[in-house]
Amino acid sequence: MNMSFNLNTLLRDNIKNLVPYSSARDEFKGEASVLLDANENAFGSPLAQHYNRYPDPLQHQVKHKLSTIKGVPVENIFLGNGSDEAIDILYRAFCRPQVDNVILVPPTYGMYEVSANINDVPVRKVNLTADYELDMENIAEAIDINTKMIFICSPNNPTGNSINRKDIETILTYFPGIVVIDEAYINYSRHKSFTQELAEYPNLVILQTLSKAWGLAALRLGMAFASKEIIDIFNKIKPPYNINQATQELVLEALNGVDIVNEWIKEAVAERDKLASHLEKFEQVYHITPSDANFILVKLQEPRALYTYLVSKGIIVRDRSKVELCEGCLRITVGTPEENKNLIAALQQFYN
Template sequence: MFDINNILRENIKNLTPYSSARDEFQGEASVYLDANENAFGSPLDEAYNRYPDPLQYNVKKRLSEIKGLPIRNIFLGNGSDEAIDILFRSFCNPGVDNVIIVPPTYGMYQVSANINDIALKRVNLTAEYQLNLEGIAEAIDKNTKIIFICSPNNPTGNSINREDVETLLANFNGLVVVDEAYINFSRQKSFIQELTEYANLVVLQTLSKAWGLAGLRVGMAFASEEIIEVMNKVKPPYNINEASQQLALKALQNVDQVNEWIKETLAQRDKLVLALKNFDFVLDIYPSDANFILVKTTDPKAIYNFLVERGIIVRDRSKVELCEGSLRITIGTPEENNILIKSLQDYK
């Protein structure tokens, strides 16, 4: 049975969070003399002299409407990377605890583990890019606090079998973090709908991909109220700046536009796959539920360098376990995809 107190760090249990001026007063006033701000304004067209809402209420309210979740189950971070780091700092004791990742997967889990001095256990995906449940079960010990699963997975693009994730959620007494950065492009439904079923589930999403807001750095974590309370206690007081909050809120009114881009991206993905299959140097194209494809080639380094010379940048993933010989290609606009294909026609 999962109990948050069994995995929460003792210093975090006893932590008194920083109390900002905006935490102590909530509401509207005519004169603010509490936060040592510049009362005269900003040297910009728009004033940013006041500190932002530390809990981003308006953005969360809109996300609550879109996701069908209470505000108390939503955490906002400076990108999903901040949420990942806060999970390490809240639940993993440096030099003692460990987490499990399932390579090939998103690289920040390993980087964040290393920064926080948390041991990393690697249980590679199967040849079909699915979870090795037996291997994960063998890797778990009394100090294993978190299992990270990226679905749809980066860099392979496929979704992880839902039943396998549910097996972990039901049998592991630590946190299972399902990173859904690419869920908007997937045929699978989000694990957000399972939050009421599993107290140890954390779902990560982002506004960087389908929503086209990578430059604003707004990531989301969805979890039980008690997990969100811990994350809010540990985070910096003003972790999402005012400009990002305002622009994110404005963007979140345009759901129809984003849905149109998603449809176009999926259509372009299908067209790109068909075009790439015509090249002799393309050995395989793996099924994708994301806005990118993983393409196995005869000589990834040579193809990568060939494209770089023509001003086209893809990602060489050939040195990543189980991705040998592969390039990761993001789905671009129709014009960008055509430039890619026409350039590859000149590759010998």
């Protein structure tokens, strides 16, 4: 337990005093037969399925379904328009512009810094070590009285490795601010999620998404798991109807497909290992970072020229060769067996 953590002292004064928007749908419980509160078009919508009514502002049905799957109480779940909405809310809740700061550990997911810049919050970067682990000593030195959050992506993007769990637990125990663990790729990992540790760490916020293993990237549904007190803050700040009705319906339907998603995960992991094995045979491939995600980071000869060549063949990977600590690297998502074969064939053509 982090005894030095005090949520009330971290929260911005304007958020403490914020009176959130409240709709009539928030103010009654149960089912209504006549809805005359929200100035909706009572006659319907020009679609086969009516979308003339506003959606459930707190997405109760989706949260109950996710609660069963994730083993996390409904009161500890926030749903956002992608994880990006949750990231933005964290900045708006806890960071005073130009006063407070956050710590990022590059190379990592770029939206943490973009969102900081949008919210005018200074960023302190403490690079990962050469083997892509946390630099604990320099993180400790970077923390000051105005450091409100530390973002840790695990499994990390773009490197693919899981961050040492004991290091994360140390930060959770001793850092008096918010620790955000982004688990977008946790379904592909050999390591367990931090979601079962919520009761132990009041300063813990976990981000997950339905965009990766669940294959719902186009629906833009992100999840945050945290204490009830932090989730209440998220709900206080979010727009009243941040998850549209069509997304809620489609996600509810998709959440019945746990078995097929688990099969896809197994196949993706098997393909990841097979792809890495094929790539290791190229003498122009210098290093492949062991991955717990659905992608691999590959250090190789002529990364930019190879990237351009692959584009000419209609194969799109991510060029990370100019990112610090990822010099000379391409990030390659694991595709279907056929897509992976096409990639290997293109590499053979390029290097031969």
